[in-house]
Amino acid sequence: MSLSKPFLNVFLSLHRFYSLFSDLAEMWSSYPFREIIERARKGVDAIYPADLLKPSIMLLKGANIYKQPTRYATLDELLLLPPAFTPLRLKKMSELLREPIFSDVDLRHSVGGFNVNMPAVVASMGSVQVANKISLEIARGAARIGVPMGIGENVATMWGYSRRVKRNQPSFKERVMTYLESLDGNVGGVTIQQSVEDAYNELWNRVYSDPDIEPFIQKGLIGLEIKIGQGSKPGLGGEVRLSREEAERLMDKYHLSEDPRSSARESIERHSAPGTFTPEILRGMIRMMRNNYPRCRIWVKLGPFRDLPEVLNVLTSEGVDAVWIDGREGGTGMSPYASMRHLGLPLVAILCHISRQLESRVGSTSFIVSGRLYDGGHLVKCLSLGLDGVAFGRPVAVSAWVAGSRGVENYLKTVELEAKMLISALGKYHVRDLSREDLGCLDRDIAERLGVRYVYS
Amino acid sequence: METEVNVELQRLAEVLRHSWKMVRTPRMKTILKVQAVACDAMRSYLKSEGFIELLPPIIGPVTDPGIRGAKQATFDYYGREYKVMSSAILYKQAAMSGLGKIFFMSPNVRLEPIDSALTGRHLVEFVQLDLEMAEASYFDAMAVAERLLSEAVNTVRDTCQRELELLGRELLTFKPPFKKLTYDETLEYLRMRGVKMRYGVEIPWDAERFLSKVIGEPFFIIDYPRGARGFYDREDERRPGILRDFDLIYPEGYGECASGAEREYRYERVLARMKETGEDPRKYAWYLEMLREGIPPSAGFGMGVERLTRYLCGLEAVWEARLCPKLAGIYSP
Structure with a gap:
């Protein structure tokens, strides 16, 4: 033929x-x-x-971070391993007087001093136009689901504390109040970051003496978040691209890449300082916050730093309410190529680094991680490793762009449902019952470091 | 939200709505007379000790940031930002570098958190006797503070018998030197009596009131841990983490009378300490420039005049000791 x-x-x-x-x-x-x-x-x-x-x-x-020359392990390296014998299911059955199913899983928990309906946090989004524009939708969605939400740096300085400086950009206080007023009872909470530039305007003091926020401070729903870095650009400050007019308005407060009055470029980068820390400075800062804002929770956000165990020692001994670590996969929206390619630890490496601290937890500090996490599986894997929750940034932002606050709610509900299914598959019905026995790893070294079983052994 | 706190705040707001009339009541007239006697006594004591009274600056590009969660009053000054003094600490160091021993009767404005309105000890606008002495240790400053307070209390007790009677107040006789407890000893003292608190933070108001009641005489709490105070309180070089500072506490449950310290005057140390408070050093340009050029070491303290009056007259709340008082969140004349 x-x-x-x-x-x-x-x-x-x-x-x-x-x-x-x-x-x-x-x-x-x-x-x-x-x-x-x-x-x-x-x-x-x-x-x-x-x-x-x-x-x-x-x-x-x-950014397309996984297609870079050096590929690294992600949470996909881990699998959840259900058992056939499930004594906790029996216990749950005796409580319910019927066979339990996945909807019987209780995801309510406490994260960083707040009660939550599920152990997730909406990551602190800052002043970047695209995030700020949809921030009220995010606030409504997060509040209705009953998960904490962060407000990132520079929002008040860029877009105004309570009055809008630009018609289509919500002010700082609109974001705070929209969230707080959409809450159902005392579940959830809002955390507020303060950059060096916000400190100039005393943002935290202003929040703490604001009569509209006061009732929520009384209820314990307000947290303040120290930011010591973020995932994709640890050691660098916030980077935002501004239009020429916006840059002109803000030139007194920020370091700009060039003088907007004489620049021919359409947009100009606004740089903010990363802040300077030593163990003494950090300790002093936390104590100062406890003194100045005794009714607020204290959260600390960290980037993928090599000295995390040392930093965590300071933070847990000072008893902060939550430590949130962002892997190098996080916050890739406005980071220079060079930092995304060369700086910082991947999330799985971070989990290895802090594995011992997660295992022998003392005190009441909650641990949260983030960085390209977007489904219920990611959440359950992290909880099994001893974390108290995960933070979602981009998925929430995308959902808000696509379908407003309803989109945010829908998205979070899918994560919730998936998490319930997976946890019930493990024969467990409460967040605190999850442990390392529920995990297996495809890589022998990582398995050993994380203290979980190697799936081929 | 109709909490108990809100009901109480509304009641206070109603009382203060006509605060300008209060000065005509026999009670308030008596209180303000006692206050005047106390101020005279303090001024003449300080004069006899060689202190010079200066007129305090009340606005400037920066002010004292160490004001425990209160906000500074900021206003537009010809297109730039300016502050109303929350305390004259920065200016008093400047004044001391020229004149050695100085004091101000310094008006301060602090936009305190709303929950302070009901403590009975916070005002948004108040006056403190703010004092600084060059080449002095915190022990020197404490010696001045205890004699100054004793002078005020004993003078009022001896010369205002009629007023005190009208107010139903009996005053103790103050005899310096006062007892000194370190911060650590204070925590231990509290712990033994079942009051638990975290190391490294300010002593909470209710614990302070408790101490003030049980100790039965005026006393100092000294050597606070770093982190509890502003960047200008000096750290003890031989005991890292411990500040060379003090609070003076009234007896009978009236709480804090004065707060003071030896000053950190070295530029690099101040810069590092500023970072602990999340402060932007750019904002403190003139102050840092002054430190970089060099100023003498010093110590000093501030003593709230209305709180002193509250103690002298045995008042429930400090706002009674002020003409047209301002309380957090309450809009009043």
Whole structure:
């Protein structure tokens, strides 16, 4: 049997095209031509991945961090391992007088001094236009579900404390009050970050003496969050791209990449300082906060730093309410390529680093992690390792863009449902029952470091 | 939200709505007379000790940040930001560097958290006798504080018998030197009596009131741990983590009378300490420049005049000791 001649000719010419194309593609991919051409054409604008797309799309999409030269382990390396014998299911049955199902799982918990309906936190989103614009939708959705929400740095300084400085951008207090007024009872809480620039305007003092917020302070629903870094750019401060007019308005308060009055560029980067810490400074700061704001919870957000165990020692001995660690996978919306490629530990490595601290927990400090986590499986794996919750950033932002506060609620409900299914599959019905026995790992070294079983052993 | 606190706040707001009339009542007239006698006594004592009274600056680009969660009153000053003094600490160091021993009767404004309105000991606007002495230790400052307070109390007791009778107040005789408890001893003292608190934070108001009641005489709490105080309280070099500072406490449950310290005057140390409070050093430009050029070591304290009056007259709340008082969150004349 032979192919007809015309068909063969088409096949051969297609093949020639394909070979040419794949040769070119190979050449293209064997060296970062595109990146270097971008640098040559656009100068410093090219060090952020934001310039091919509109910044707003980029922020929601995040950077393509897994396609980088060095690939690292993610939570996919872990599997949840259900048993056949489930004594806790029997116990639950005796409580319910019927066979328990997944909807009987109780996800209510306490995270960082707040009661929560599920052990998740909506990550602190800051002043970046795209996040601020949808912040009220996020606030409503998070509050209705009953999970805590963070408010990131620079919101009050950029968009006003209570009065809007720009018509389509909510002010700081709108974000706080929208969340608090949408809460159902005393479940949830809002945490507030203060950058060096916000400190200039005494943001925390202002919150603490605000008569509208006072009733919620009385109820214990307000937290203050020290930020010592974030995932994709540990050791660097917040980076935001501003339009020229916005940059002009804020030039007294921030360090800008260039003078907006004389720049020809459409947008200008606003840099803020990363802050300076030593063990003494951190300790002093926490004590100062306890003195000044005795009725607020104290949260600390950390980036993927190599000295995490040392930092955690300071934080747990000072008894902060929550420590939140962001892996290098987190916050990739507006980070320079260089930091995403070269800085910091991946989340799984962080979990290995702090494994011992998670195992021998003393005191009441809650531990939270984040960084490309988006489903119920991620949540349950983290809880099994001894964490008290996870923080979701981008998934919540995307949901709010797509379907407003209803989208945020829908999204969080899917996570909740998945978590309930998985926990019940493990034969457990409460967050506190989860433990390392529920996990297996595909990698022998990681399994050993995390103290979980190696699946092939 | 109709909590008990809110009901109480509304009641106070109603009382203060006509505060300008209170000065005509026999009670308030008596209180303000006693206050004047006490101020005269303190001024003449300090004069005899070689202190110079200066007129205090009341606005400036920065003010005292060590005010426990209260907010500073900020206003627009020809397009730039300015503050009303929350205390004159920064200016008193400047004044001391020229004149050595100085004091102000310094008006302060602090936008205190709302829950302070009902403590009976917080005002949004008040006056403190703010004193600083060059080349002095905190022990020197405490010696001045205890003699100053004794002078005020004993003078009022001896010369205002009629007023005190009208107020139904009997005063103890103060005899310096006063007892000194370290912060650690105070915690231990409280712990033995079943009051638990975390190390490293200020002694809470109710614990302070408890101490003030049971100790039965005026006393100092000294050597607070770092973190509990502003960046200007000096750390003891031989005991890292311990500050060379003090609070003076009234007896009979009246709580804090004065607060003072030896000052950290070295530029680099102040800079590091500022970071602990999350402060932006840019804001303190003139102060840091002054420190970098160098000022003498010093010690000093501030003593609230209305709280002193409250003690002297045995008042329930400090607002009774002030003409047209301002309380957190209450809009009044």
